[in-house]
Amino acid sequence: MDEIFKALRDPTRRKILQLLRDGSLTAGEIADEFDISKPSISHHLDLLKRADLITVVREGQFLRHHLNTTVVEDLLRWVIDLNSPDHEK
Amino acid sequence: MDEIFKALRDPTRRKILQLLRDGSLTAGEIADEFDISKPSISHHLDLLKRADLITVVREGQFLRHHLNTTVVEDLLRWVIDLNSPDHEK
DNA sequence: TGCATATTTAGACAAATGTCTAAATGATTT
DNA sequence: AAATCATTTAGACATTTGTCTAAATATGCA
Numbered sequence: 193m194d195e196i197f198k199a200l201r202d203p204t205r206r207k208i209l210q211l212l213r214d215g216s217l218t219a220g221e222i223a224d225e226f227d228i229s230k231p232s233i234s235h236h237l238d239l240l241k242r243a244d245l246i247t248v249v250r251e252g253q254f255l256r257h258h259l260n261t262t263v264v265e266d267l268l269r270w271v272i273d274l275n276s277p278d279h280e281k
Numbered sequence: 282m283d284e285i286f287k288a289l290r291d292p293t294r295r296k297i298l299q300l301l302r303d304g305s306l307t308a309g310e311i312a313d314e315f316d317i318s319k320p321s322i323s324h325h326l327d328l329l330k331r332a333d334l335i336t337v338v339r340e341g342q343f344l345r346h347h348l349n350t351t352v353v354e355d356l357l358r359w360v361i362d363l364n365s366p367d368h369e370k
Numbered sequence: 371t372g373c374a375t376a377t378t379t380a381g382a383c384a385a386a387t388g389t390c391t392a393a394a395t396g397a398t399t400t
Numbered sequence: 401a402a403a404t405c406a407t408t409t410a411g412a413c414a415t416t417t418g419t420c421t422a423a424a425t426a427t428g429c430a
Contacts, residue, residue: 213368231420232418254375278303320391341406342396372429387414391410391411397407
């Protein structure tokens with residue numbers, strides 16, 4: 193979970209995830225949504241990738257980014273567990 | 282949400298929240314669970330307080346810390362929303 | 371092959387973060 | 401009031417983080 197929370201710490205990265213809710217985007221399309229340089233966005237995408245919160249597939253010249261809902265579900269379970277007293281494990 | 286994710290970034294603070302799932306604890310009891318100095322734990326508790334993830338009530342000499350499940354629910358909704366395409370708002 | 375577009379890598383730098391020790395504050399008890 | 405226990409505040413310090421510019425790599429197309 194550490195990589196996930198590390199990735200979620202930054203507001204830009206959280207907004208990127210929200211942008212990807214409704215469909216995949218290329219790095220350039222994502223960068224267009226922010227007043228931040230492309231290398232910085234690339235760095236944010238790298239952290240999201242490391243946390244497995246997004247997946248990337250090359251499409252020719254472009255890299256298309258998708259939200260990884262499986263890992264979001266893992267996060268969801270972690271949060272639910274926080275509100276479940278007397279949990280096992 | 283920024284304060285919440287800021288608070289959740291650190292593994293010690295996440296573990297503190299998990300300790301508080303099953304009941305409230307004093308600062309000293311919390312500190313006993315970690316190999317970290319008391320001032321550092323106090324600092325972590327302060328960040329959790331600022332995020333409103335915990336509430337504190339004085340009990341004589343002690344400060345008793347409780348998990349604030351309301352804010353955990355806010356977090357829960359944020360995560361759920363991340364997996365809900367075509368959301369409004 | 372060579373040029374244009376898309377994206378990443380490298381390196382620098384200021385700001386934020388987590389930790390510590392020492393000292394201060396708050397509350398209890400004798 | 402003084403001693404003691406619980407906790408925080410203050411200040412220092414090394415590490416991590418987010419950002420930038422410049423340069424490198426990857427792909428597509430003329």
